[in-house]
Amino acid sequence: MTQGRSRRAFLASAAGLGGIFSLRHLSAAVQAASSPYRRPRLKITDIRTAEVRAHGLQTHVRVYTDQGLFGHGEATDAAQGAADIIRRVFHPLMVGQDPLNVDLLWERVRAGGIFAGAQAGQFVAALSGVEIALWDLAGKALGLPVYQLLGGKMRDRIRLYCDAAHHEPEDPKSREMLTQIREMGFTAVKIDCDDANNPYRWDRVAWTVNNRELDLIVERVRFVREFLPREIELGVDGHGRFDMGSAKRLAKAFEPFRLLWFEEPVPAENVAALRDVRESTSTPIACGENRFLRFGFTDILERRAADIIQPDLQKAGGLLEGRRIADLAHAYYVPFAPHCVVSPIGTMGSCHVCAAVPNFLVLEWHWISRLDYWRNFVQEGDIIQNGFIEVPDRPGLGVTMNEEAARSRQVPGTGWFEPARS
Numbered sequence: 001m002t003q004g005r006s007r008r009a010f011l012a013s014a015a016g017l018g019g020i021f022s023l024r025h026l027s028a029a030v031q032a033a034s035s036p037y038r039r040p041r042l043k044i045t046d047i048r049t050a051e052v053r054a055h056g057l058q059t060h061v062r063v064y065t066d067q068g069l070f071g072h073g074e075a076t077d078a079a080q081g082a083a084d085i086i087r088r089v090f091h092p093l094m095v096g097q098d099p100l101n102v103d104l105l106w107e108r109v110r111a112g113g114i115f116a117g118a119q120a121g122q123f124v125a126a127l128s129g130v131e132i133a134l135w136d137l138a139g140k141a142l143g144l145p146v147y148q149l150l151g152g153k154m155r156d157r158i159r160l161y162c163d164a165a166h167h168e169p170e171d172p173k174s175r176e177m178l179t180q181i182r183e184m185g186f187t188a189v190k191i192d193c194d195d196a197n198n199p200y201r202w203d204r205v206a207w208t209v210n211n212r213e214l215d216l217i218v219e220r221v222r223f224v225r226e227f228l229p230r231e232i233e234l235g236v237d238g239h240g241r242f243d244m245g246s247a248k249r250l251a252k253a254f255e256p257f258r259l260l261w262f263e264e265p266v267p268a269e270n271v272a273a274l275r276d277v278r279e280s281t282s283t284p285i286a287c288g289e290n291r292f293l294r295f296g297f298t299d300i301l302e303r304r305a306a307d308i309i310q311p312d313l314q315k316a317g318g319l320l321e322g323r324r325i326a327d328l329a330h331a332y333y334v335p336f337a338p339h340c341v342v343s344p345i346g347t348m349g350s351c352h353v354c355a356a357v358p359n360f361l362v363l364e365w366h367w368i369s370r371l372d373y374w375r376n377f378v379q380e381g382d383i384i385q386n387g388f389i390e391v392p393d394r395p396g397l398g399v400t401m402n403e404e405a406a407r408s409r410q411v412p413g414t415g416w417f418e419p420a421r422s
């Protein structure tokens, strides 16, 4: 009905223009306006994996089709065993299906696994790698960058923060590394404060901070804060180790430094405890890398337990799930700063989401101690320019693995995108 009306309106207005349009041109215009776009017809033929060890384990995933196109994704952190889950559980559900119905496939696999651990952990990390490969494939099939499929682009380049491995005032490597980070153009840095080898720790299991231990942590934060210019923001990560009292004391002690955030001050499971820490301090509290799917973020947001959320998109459910988590957070005016420890392929997947959401803050980058591997991992070379990644307009993710370089850290005893034998 609507289409009929609009075509009649088009013909009437074109006819009204009289001599401007010849009949030949009018006919061509009507045909162009009415001929349907042909949706690509694809079928999944195989899903293959390759495992590398860089910052922990990364499982690379390729979804192949009957038209020669394939998509490439990546899973991490909870990816141990992901290759087996993909081969045994996902492969039979997905082969023969239309890969462009990304969310249907994702939901079918997730809902089909609710009695098999699909709420979190390895199952969701494996699904994340497959989902990212499906978006890469969809972009390639449709000739569009992934950000376009996620709603379009709000920004052209993605701000990164550099995770710094060294922050000891007496260690000469610290000044060297912090200088390098500054020279590379980063506008934000993160350091760790949970040091199992802190010389003043008396227990190797419990994480109750004593006065001297706390003083040393604060000295390290002060050193980095004072070494870096003020325009470079500083975050501190607790890795979810400290007990409640220690987390509160640390957050209070960090207040003069006006941190970007204090990350995972307490373990990830107890949201009420996290909220108690947040309510005790003016230091912004961040968390999320150990939460899964949108369901892992609803209680954090509803209970006002964090100032910033940090889902890991290669672990928490993939790119569209990352967008959903960002949108949930946006409803609470909470910024989105994804955790990210993967190769340029997975990182670029995160960049497409960060480009598409309104509440993006900053994206993690954790490969400064393996720069050569980073710079050679994809055929496009180093995708970081002055602490930012420009979001490419190429179809799909817009980066292609450099097989030879990537394979230099293949996990021994694993296959390299071997055909699945189901």
Ligand code: MG
Binding pocket: 237, 239, 263, 264, 289
């Ligand atoms: Mg962390």
